[in-house]
Amino acid sequence: QNNVELLRSFTFRNSKGSYRGIPIIAANMDTVGTFEMALALHQFSLFTAIHKHYTVDDWLEFARNQPQCVESVAVSTGTGEGDFEKMSAILTAVPQLKYICVDVANGYSEHFVHFVKDVREKFPTHTIMAGNVVTGEMVEELILAGADIIKVGIGPGSVCTTRKKTGVGYPQLSAVIECADAAHGLGGHIISDGGCTCPGDVSKAFGAGADFVMLGGMLAGHTESGGEIIEKGGKKYKLFYGMSSDTAMKKHAGGVAEYRASEGKTVEVPYKGPVDETIRDVLGGVRSTCTYVGAGKLKELSRRTTFIRVTQQLNTVFGNDS
Numbered sequence: 001q002n003n004v005e006l007l008r009s010f011t012f013r014n015s016k017g018s019y020r021g022i023p024i025i026a027a028n029m030d031t032v033g034t035f036e037m038a039l040a041l042h043q044f045s046l047f048t049a050i051h052k053h054y055t056v057d058d059w060l061e062f063a064r065n066q067p068q069c070v071e072s073v074a075v076s077t078g079t080g081e082g083d084f085e086k087m088s089a090i091l092t093a094v095p096q097l098k099y100i101c102v103d104v105a106n107g108y109s110e111h112f113v114h115f116v117k118d119v120r121e122k123f124p125t126h127t128i129m130a131g132n133v134v135t136g137e138m139v140e141e142l143i144l145a146g147a148d149i150i151k152v153g154i155g156p157g158s159v160c161t162t163r164k165k166t167g168v169g170y171p172q173l174s175a176v177i178e179c180a181d182a183a184h185g186l187g188g189h190i191i192s193d194g195g196c197t198c199p200g201d202v203s204k205a206f207g208a209g210a211d212f213v214m215l216g217g218m219l220a221g222h223t224e225s226g227g228e229i230i231e232k233g234g235k236k237y238k239l240f241y242g243m244s245s246d247t248a249m250k251k252h253a254g255g256v257a258e259y260r261a262s263e264g265k266t267v268e269v270p271y272k273g274p275v276d277e278t279i280r281d282v283l284g285g286v287r288s289t290c291t292y293v294g295a296g297k298l299k300e301l302s303r304r305t306t307f308i309r310v311t312q313q314l315n316t317v318f319g320n321d322s
Contacts, residue, residue: 002291006286008298012189014148029216039066070097074097078103084119103132106154107142113145130142143186152193153214155168156195157217158197159241159266160264162263173205177307203301207301217269223274223275224274239267242265245265
């Protein structure tokens with residue numbers, strides 16, 4: 001039994017709130033940040049950023065049926081018209097909620113910074129996650145605007161096409177190293193959001209200084225993921241799509257606006273059954289990482305890590321699978 005301690009305890013800079021758990025977060029995407037996912041992940045002390053398309057009534061029912069789970073979820077909001085009101089209504093209806101995830105594709109705008117300030121003013125003791133950005137100075141600006149945890153990542157997601165459509169992005173490992181440094185200098189925290197394809201990538205994100213790691217694609221395709229099971233040629237699949245994709249835009253915004261491109265793709269993920277096996281695989285991998293590098297607990301991992309640039313890390317002589 002590998003008894004490496006993966007639980008972390010944090011006290012947040014602006015909310016003064018405290019967190020204890022395994023700092024892996026299900027992304028606030030339609031098919032991943034579901035109430036079902038939150039319930040499954042809560043059993044492992046993991047966290048879920050719930051997607052922003054549930055109603056106040058959905059939240060009330062969830063809080064009534066799963067009160068123990070409410071501590072380990074965040075309510076998500078965009079910064080558009082009506083978003084502030086809806087978020088406020090949910091937080092009023094479910095006062096036990098402690099986390100707010102203010103999420104836009106591009107955190108580089110004055111509007112976004114002002115929105116974070118407004119949320120902080122109205123909810124002084126809630127812990128605010130805000131993103132996405134990829135540079136130290138924007139991390140600092142958002143922390144000073146009232147955010148506690150900055151979500152880092154532009155372009156690395158498995159169903160993100162931002163780099164292809166716009167040419168904009170930042171290599172995820174470099175972004176995490178730089179942004180963690182900036183956040184920790186101010187007593188803030190970061191989430192590495194996007195780019196993990198296997199348990200080893202989760203370890204690398206933690207090793208680079210991420211306080212939390214957010215997973216989308218790795219948690220897609222499970223029983224607890226949203227969406228229907230599709231059967232094709234005797235095999236089962238589930239749809240997974242980026243939140244700026246045609247699929248998401250048609251579902252929630254009546255289509256992609258004329259002035260912008262879709263920045264996400266839609267894929268059919270082979271159906272993987274219940275999520276707990278995947279979680280065990282990830283947690284087992286991270287524990288082993290800690291053992292290899294001599295970290296007795298997850299907290300020590302970033303102090304035991306050296307990154308080396310390589311041209312290839314996997315031996316694919318017997319094919320590329322797992």
